[in-house]
Amino acid sequence: MTGVLVMGAGSVGCFIGGLTQLAGVPVHFVGRPRVLGALRKQGLRLTDQDGLDRRIPALDLRLHEEPPTSLRPDLVLLCVKSGATVEAAATLGLTLPLGTPVVSLQNGISNASAAREAAPQLHWHAGMVPFNVAEISPGHYHRGTGGALAAEGSAEDLALAAWQAALARSGMGLQLHADLAPVQWGKLLLNLNNPVNALSGLPLRDELLQRGYRRVLAALQQEALELLDAAHRPVAQLTPLPPRRLLMLLRMPTPLFRLAAARMLRIDAKARSSMADDLAQGRITEVDALCGEIVRLAHGLGRGAPLNQRMQALVQAWPKRRRPYSPAELLKAIGLS
Numbered sequence: 001m002t003g004v005l006v007m008g009a010g011s012v013g014c015f016i017g018g019l020t021q022l023a024g025v026p027v028h029f030v031g032r033p034r035v036l037g038a039l040r041k042q043g044l045r046l047t048d049q050d051g052l053d054r055r056i057p058a059l060d061l062r063l064h065e066e067p068p069t070s071l072r073p074d075l076v077l078l079c080v081k082s083g084a085t086v087e088a089a090a091t092l093g094l095t096l097p098l099g100t101p102v103v104s105l106q107n108g109i110s111n112a113s114a115a116r117e118a119a120p121q122l123h124w125h126a127g128m129v130p131f132n133v134a135e136i137s138p139g140h141y142h143r144g145t146g147g148a149l150a151a152e153g154s155a156e157d158l159a160l161a162a163w164q165a166a167l168a169r170s171g172m173g174l175q176l177h178a179d180l181a182p183v184q185w186g187k188l189l190l191n192l193n194n195p196v197n198a199l200s201g202l203p204l205r206d207e208l209l210q211r212g213y214r215r216v217l218a219a220l221q222q223e224a225l226e227l228l229d230a231a232h233r234p235v236a237q238l239t240p241l242p243p244r245r246l247l248m249l250l251r252m253p254t255p256l257f258r259l260a261a262a263r264m265l266r267i268d269a270k271a272r273s274s275m276a277d278d279l280a281q282g283r284i285t286e287v288d289a290l291c292g293e294i295v296r297l298a299h300g301l302g303r304g305a306p307l308n309q310r311m312q313a314l315v316q317a318w319p320k321r322r323r324p325y326s327p328a329e330l331l332k333a334i335g336l337s
């Protein structure tokens with residue numbers, strides 16, 4: 001590959017872009033001054049829970065505040081949060097050659113289609129990142145969970161196939177799917193924990209070890225699964241248990257859950273959903289791309305999704321509260337106690 005452009009150098013963009021560069025591909029990072037400043041000062045450091053610890057010196061990083069107009073990347077990775085998709089896609093549309101392939105490595109269901117609408121002249125692929133990445137300190141990104149990337153496409157998409165081969169050299173898997181929607185819905189079900197985690201104020205592991213929070217998550221997932229069934233939308237299994245069995249696991253008493261979910265609990269003690277950081281820093285969250293997507297699915301069926309709708313409202317009302325919810329408070333607030 002001659003070059004990859006990361007649009008949105010944050011947790012996902014720096015981690016996946018960094019691994020791509022470590023595989024020998026020139027990577028250009030487009031990001032905000034705060035992130036670029038840190039990378040210019042101390043370079044990029046990538047770590048993970050399996051002992052990965054790699055550094056790219058500042059001098060070897062190609063950093064930009066805007067996508068350079070002269071660039072002809074083989075592939076672009078769109079790594080901004082959902083609220084920034086349209087603006088970032090429009091910028092890419094103005095600067096990249098017609099037909100440049102772009103993979104949206106974003107959560108939710110609709111980012112690739114929103115981006116396609118904003119820049120129809122580019123070749124959009126939906127993507128899915130299964131693991132958690134956090135910025136531990138400026139320039140240091142840590143992967144706290146595992147799994148292989150996924151993207152919509154086939155081995156005939158030459159840029160995707162070349163990227164897949166490059167990632168494999170860095171020890172990262174990329175699975176190509178003709179239809180990514182079942183994988184995206186499977187991921188969205190898991191991401192319904194993001195608002196629960198953000199409102200708990202706790203690291204992921206501590207939150208999942210409290211049954212009240214797990215009951216909230218199971219209720220949000222159950223509501224979503226019933227709507228997905230009604231809409232005849234298949235859901236891929238992304239965890240060792242199928243989604244409906246996962247509901248039973250989540251509702252178990254904590255001592256049993258701790259035993260049965262040992263693999264699920266293999267999360268760094270400090271890992272949190274990035275929605276928690278968004279709330280802390282007063283940024284717009286992705287709750288509309290998660291719970292909001294379930295509410296839209298329900299409306300399309302002429303039904304409601306009251307639990308997901310209430311959860312979305314609680315996250316949006318955070319600036320007025322700014323105090324974490326105990327499990328009992330959260331159960332009550334979404335109408336489950």
Ligand SMILES: NC(=O)c1ccc[n+]([C@@H]2O[C@H](COP(=O)([O-])OP(=O)(O)OC[C@H]3O[C@@H](n4cnc5c(N)ncnc54)[C@H](OP(=O)(O)O)[C@@H]3O)[C@@H](O)[C@H]2O)c1
Pocket residue numbers: 007008009010011012013030031032035065079080081082084087088091105106107108129130131132133134274286
């Ligand atoms: N982090 C994870 O663990 C994880 C895991 C799986 C999937 N995802 C998904 O991956 C996507 C990215 O998440 P993230 O955690 O990597 O977000 P992030 O850390 O906030 O990184 C995105 C970066 O892109 C910047 N940005 C936004 N618009 C830009 C533009 N037009 N030009 C240049 N930079 C721009 C943002 O700056 P501002 O903040 O100033 O806008 C931010 O620094 C989300 O959809 C998320 O759900 C994240």
